[in-house]
Amino acid sequence: MSSDPAEPRLDELLTVESARVGSSVVVAVKGEIDIATGPRLRAALAEALDEPGSGPVVVDLSKVTFLGSTGVAVLVDADWQANQRKRDLRVVVDRERPAVVRPLESTGIDRLLSTYGDLQSALG
């Protein structure tokens, strides 16, 4: 077996960036959400939901390349937290990405979440 390249570093595996856009907080996620990187997304969503204001929190998954059940659990929990705080959690899912669509549809979680096909419609 050939040797592998160096393991990907966690900050290369996933980047999470939060920014205010109007009254919304947009949490932009890029890369792979798994058991190692999931906690970072969890923390960013908790922080966004804790921010003062009543505008929506938009989780933009359109640049996510891997989503395991860990990530699905993070989204479910964030959705619950949003309900508790009477905030709106909106999830942007690129319908052309089976890596994200598959796990959300197979677990039925796509029906639980408010999903949008792109960021513009989520911010609208």
Place this chain on the structure above:
Amino acid sequence: MAEPSTHEDDRPVSDPPTPPPADVMAALPAVPESASVVRQRLRRWMGDLGWPADAREDVVMAVNEAVANVIEHAYPPAAPGQVRVYGWAVTRNDGRTAVVTVTDDGRWRPERRDRANRGRGLLLMDVLMAQLMIEPTDRGTSVIMVSPAAGP
């Protein structure tokens, strides 16, 4: 490994080379960072074999769930053990399948606090793979999965 010698019918053939235990292998500590190492190795292995991308990602996703289960549940938090992943590409009449095993040596049975998410992981494996077998013993657990046949 010895090269098989060319031969005519009446000449002896050298012993066939010993095959490696699997086409792809990983033996890693059962810590969160290992999940991405396994995914990367599987992608490289299946990529090299020219596996169709969607079928490849289904295998990667399913194996990741089994590996994540080991990382989360097989060992006590202070003493992570090992997770071993072996894979074989098997050619059948209807195409090629990947057979992958994920094994741990854990005997620790944690409280089922995250039942819902454990269910999701199992559900994903079940949906993505043609066959799924989970073999718990008192010396550890093996998950054996067989992907649907993918065209050449």
